[in-house]
Amino acid sequence: MGLFRRRENQRLTQEPVEDLDSATVTQGETTVSLSDVRVSARVTGGRFDLEVHHPDFEFLPPDEREALARLAVEATLGQAATEVLVRSLTPAVAPPIDAFALSGLRALVPGLGHPGP
Numbered sequence: 001m002g003l004f005r006r007r008e009n010q011r012l013t014q015e016p017v018e019d020l021d022s023a024t025v026t027q028g029e030t031t032v033s034l035s036d037v038r039v040s041a042r043v044t045g046g047r048f049d050l051e052v053h054h055p056d057f058e059f060l061p062p063d064e065r066e067a068l069a070r071l072a073v074e075a076t077l078g079q080a081a082t083e084v085l086v087r088s089l090t091p092a093v094a095p096p097i098d099a100f101a102l103s104g105l106r107a108l109v110p111g112l113g114h115p116g117p
Helices: 055-059 062-077 079-085 102-112
Strands: 024-027 030-033 038-044 047-053 086-092
Touching (some): 024 062, 030 062, 038 102, 047 079, 047 102, 055 062, 062 079, 062 102, 079 086, 079 102
Parallel strands (some): 047 086
Antiparallel strands (some): 024 030, 038 047
């Protein structure tokens, strides 16, 4: 699947969505609401290690979970900021204990010295 493959000189252009509460992301036949996504974040070396959860992830194959998790983070931070700020991204079938809404992830970005979305 070439969803995240990019050419050497291709620029990252997807901007973050303004309203996370009403936005959705779609992979194949599956659409998830960003308002239902929860994330857990750890900072390692100035970058995020993320666990991303949506209640529907338990019913999806691993590759679809991974794609939807990445799309949710890219919708939150923008594609270019995701490339710079996210060290690892793991889809989670069960909600992480310390999970919070995607808007909270946006709030953490300035603490890493990045202007944020």
